[in-house]
Amino acid sequence: MQKSKLWLLKYFKGISFVLFLMILISFNFILNDALHQKAHVSGQQFVKRVYELNLSPSINNEVLVALAKNEGFKLELQNSSDHFRNLVNLEREVFTFKTLSLSLYHxxxxVTQSYLFIFLNLIILGAANWSYRWWSLLKVNRKVMLKNTVIQPTKIIQQRHKNTQLIEQAKKCDLSSLYGVNTASHNLFLLIE
Incomplete structure (x- = not known):
């Protein structure tokens, strides 16, 4: 039991860093999946609108290309010099609605919504940075509180003891002044007598 606690404390920073990376990657995968589902729904709605407009893909190709481009899709894979052409391949999906089936590229x-990924990662990194600073500040405050609780009572007790000694000396002086004899001279008088 003691060895496992020591092992956990020894590798706590490494373990927490790995957990943080796993959380960051999983949030990025979840966002990617949600945005892909959104693109899929958008493609389905596009095919539904094309079916309702009674546009034939072979006859009204130019109109269909313009509508697809407006929705963020392409009908054909083009060899033009697009951005990320060598790094990213276009994805091909087949969308169907009733009797109409269209193959769309996107x-x-x-890539298209990278700003959302950047924003999500900045939020997660900011939250992690804030929590790390908060945790280290909390640890420092605990150490200071522990030092104060250990040192403070002895200081308080010493101060109280000094205060009570001063009060007791003042009371003795007041009592001796009532009799008109100083305690130091009274002791000396007894020795002489």
Whole structure:
């Protein structure tokens, strides 16, 4: 039991860093999946609108290309010099609605909506930084409180003891002044007598 606690304390920073990275990666995967589902729903709605407009893909190709481009899709894979052409391949999905089936190409969502991924990662990194600083400040405050609780009572007790000694001396002086004899001279008088 003691060895496992020591092991955990020894590798706590490493373990927490690995857990942080796992959380960061899992949030990015969740966001990627949600945005991909959104693109899929958008493609389904596009095919539904094309079906309702009775546009034939073979006859009204130019209109269909313009509508697809407006929605963020492409009908054909083009060899033009697009951004990220060598790094990112276009994704191809087939969307169907009743009797109409269209094959549409689109960039991956992490490319088209990268600002959301950057924003999510900045929020997570900011929260992690804030919690790390808060935790270290809390640890420092605990150490200071422990030092104060250990040192403070002895100081307080010493101060109280000095205060009570002063009060007792003042009371003795007051009593001796009532009799008109100083305690020091009274002791000397007894020795002489």
């Amino acid at each position: 960039y991956p969502v992490w």
